Amino acid sequence: MVTLAPSIPSKRSGDTSSNNILRLGKPFRFVVLILVGAFFIVPIASSAKFSLQGNNGAYTISAYTQLFHTSDFWASLFLSLKVAIGTVFLTLLLLIPTVIWVHVKQPRLKRIFESVSLLPLVIPSVVVTLGVITSFHNLPNIIYGTPVILALEYVVLALPYSYRTFDSAVQSIDIKTLVDAGQSLGAGWIKLLLWALVPNLRAGILGASILTFAFSVGEFAVASLLSFNTFPVFLVLIGRTAASQAVALSLIALVFTWIPLAFVMIAFSGRSTRNRGATLNTAEVDA
Amino acid sequence: MTDTAATSSTLARSGVSVEIRGLSRYFKDVAALKSLSLKAEPGELIVLLGPSGCGKTTALRSLAGLERPDEGQIFIGSNDVTDLPAAKRSIGMVFQSYSLFPNMTAKVNVEFGLRVMGLKPKERTQRAAELLELVGLASLASRYPHELSGGQQQRVALARALAVRPQLLLLDEPLSALDAKVRSQLREEIRRIQLELGITTFFVTHDQEEALALADRIAVMHQGQLEQLDTPLAVYSRPATEFVAEFVGNVNRLKGTVIDAETVEVESVGKVAYSSSSGYRAGTRVDVLIRPESLGVVPATTDGCTVFARSFLGASLKLALRDKNGVAITVEVSVAEAASVATAEVVTLFSRGAALLVRPAS
Numbered sequence: 019m020v021t022l023a024p025s026i027p028s029k030r031s032g033d034t035s036s037n038n039i040l041r042l043g044k045p046f047r048f049v050v051l052i053l054v055g056a057f058f059i060v061p062i063a064s065s066a067k068f069s070l071q072g073n074n075g076a077y078t079i080s081a082y083t084q085l086f087h088t089s090d091f092w093a094s095l096f097l098s099l100k101v102a103i104g105t106v107f108l109t110l111l112l113l114i115p116t117v118i119w120v121h122v123k124q125p126r127l128k129r130i131f132e133s134v135s136l137l138p139l140v141i142p143s144v145v146v147t148l149g150v151i152t153s154f155h156n157l158p159n160i161i162y163g164t165p166v167i168l169a170l171e172y173v174v175l176a177l178p179y180s181y182r183t184f185d186s187a188v189q190s191i192d193i194k195t196l197v198d199a200g201q202s203l204g205a206g207w208i209k210l211l212l213w214a215l216v217p218n219l220r221a222g223i224l225g226a227s228i229l230t231f232a233f234s235v236g237e238f239a240v241a242s243l244l245s246f247n248t249f250p251v252f253l254v255l256i257g258r259t260a261a262s263q264a265v266a267l268s269l270i271a272l273v274f275t276w277i278p279l280a281f282v283m284i285a286f287s288g289r290s291t292r293n294r295g296a297t298l299n300t301a302e303v304d305a
Numbered sequence: 306m307t308d309t310a311a312t313s314s315t316l317a318r319s320g321v322s323v324e325i326r327g328l329s330r331y332f333k334d335v336a337a338l339k340s341l342s343l344k345a346e347p348g349e350l351i352v353l354l355g356p357s358g359c360g361k362t363t364a365l366r367s368l369a370g371l372e373r374p375d376e377g378q379i380f381i382g383s384n385d386v387t388d389l390p391a392a393k394r395s396i397g398m399v400f401q402s403y404s405l406f407p408n409m410t411a412k413v414n415v416e417f418g419l420r421v422m423g424l425k426p427k428e429r430t431q432r433a434a435e436l437l438e439l440v441g442l443a444s445l446a447s448r449y450p451h452e453l454s455g456g457q458q459q460r461v462a463l464a465r466a467l468a469v470r471p472q473l474l475l476l477d478e479p480l481s482a483l484d485a486k487v488r489s490q491l492r493e494e495i496r497r498i499q500l501e502l503g504i505t506t507f508f509v510t511h512d513q514e515e516a517l518a519l520a521d522r523i524a525v526m527h528q529g530q531l532e533q534l535d536t537p538l539a540v541y542s543r544p545a546t547e548f549v550a551e552f553v554g555n556v557n558r559l560k561g562t563v564i565d566a567e568t569v570e571v572e573s574v575g576k577v578a579y580s581s582s583s584g585y586r587a588g589t590r591v592d593v594l595i596r597p598e599s600l601g602v603v604p605a606t607t608d609g610c611t612v613f614a615r616s617f618l619g620a621s622l623k624l625a626l627r628d629k630n631g632v633a634i635t636v637e638v639s640v641a642e643a644a645s646v647a648t649a650e651v652v653t654l655f656s657r658g659a660a661l662l663v664r665p666a667s
Contacts, residue, residue: 202398203418217408
């Protein structure tokens, strides 16, 4: 008996409009690329031009040199970097064992942890800050009144970004089986974490670190309310008196963020390309 | 593979006995294991066989120390390991899903357990090379898991499990993700290596063919309990329970009437021999469980069973029949015998072997 395949109705002309756009080919892709690139580059170029223009219209780098000679510039920059690095360190210390533990030992709690991690998005940071001020003013001086309190607060406020990024990385590997395999081979939790899990969660750790770092370096409201002169606070203050210096400062901030990010991304993509470079030779499959 | 005998001689060891006593495990109100007891002799390969949810994996994970039993004890050799964590049990385990560490090459994966033990790099390299040789993957030592096929990954996992010289090897459906051909090859490899090393092994599967081919003894499990622990031949030919008879191999369930202590009259078949300790009285209505290959067929003209499907299985022919009451019956005959009923529409059944089980009519 011959079975005939049912006829498949052809697509209506309206359905093919998206395909037509894709068929426009290389020139169209270049146009899109240029437009998107311009969207990012034009404001930055305009800012750079503004920061380099003196009062008489001539180009000068005085806005930058003045900034570099301001002691508050370096102090605020180092404070922000210190807080950001501390925040990343504390976040990873909290996040890595907790998320792994939830996935391996208490998968039922995953939903609860996800919901809790999103709370900082719905509670305004001003409310959180006021809560911290009223609740923790009795803490020892080593925490309250020092940048440590800022880092602790940023750990919580950056949680929606750091938790979800790391959680996705954990979900992308069969972590329970890897833990079981490691334990059956005699490994305790420390060796398991350092040798088997962390290297396989590198992308998630990196992503969470970058987002937390970027958040911490750029956060203004909490730092201002807690009277810390961080880089964004300094930027706002200087913007009130010298517009070109404020714009120059924004560009410097951009460079300071981009350079480390670019280094990290290049280093990471290089490693991952090496790891995935070779392909399976079909002749050797299950030889 | 080269020099396997020499390799295995450096790895050889004698197995230990493993005993499970009254093991129970509950997940909330559901009992995954109900007072399971069994003992494996040194060097024996026991297959835990059963349908999904029967508790076989829970039993294996309890043996591994990855699951903590609510009741009962586990002995490896003479040591009570019930409260020992997995890391201290001296076991090697291969999992159903590919469990190689993705950031490590095959060689480094095999070395993992040895590194945990604190062996020097030179010793680790030597042992890893021996094990990869044993599983036939010496040439792929520098490959990452994503550069290996499923079968190769499971071989590496086996080498990694054996590298730490475990007292007990546990295999949790290690072949279920592989295609049929690779599965059959790897099954033979596992058995060969297990016999060479003489390591006591538990192998979990839901595949009866795999169990029959591999096991020294099969532990058939159902609803958290052990239904039967016996050799493959005994499990197949002398099942202890209806569940075992129906789960291991194919079986026909037919109505019959007891004639005497050794014979039962089965509808559509005729007289069939049976043995039972139940002592049925003559005239008792019973259900008779009989294997397809214990039935024979001859062509008939009118009064018989109707053939409604034929399946050629290579060495045999499977016939799907319906008797005059509409009861479905399966018969398996050799190819030579099949010629006589190749075109028959109606056949008569006869018995060529004893009934597996006789039970009171349901």
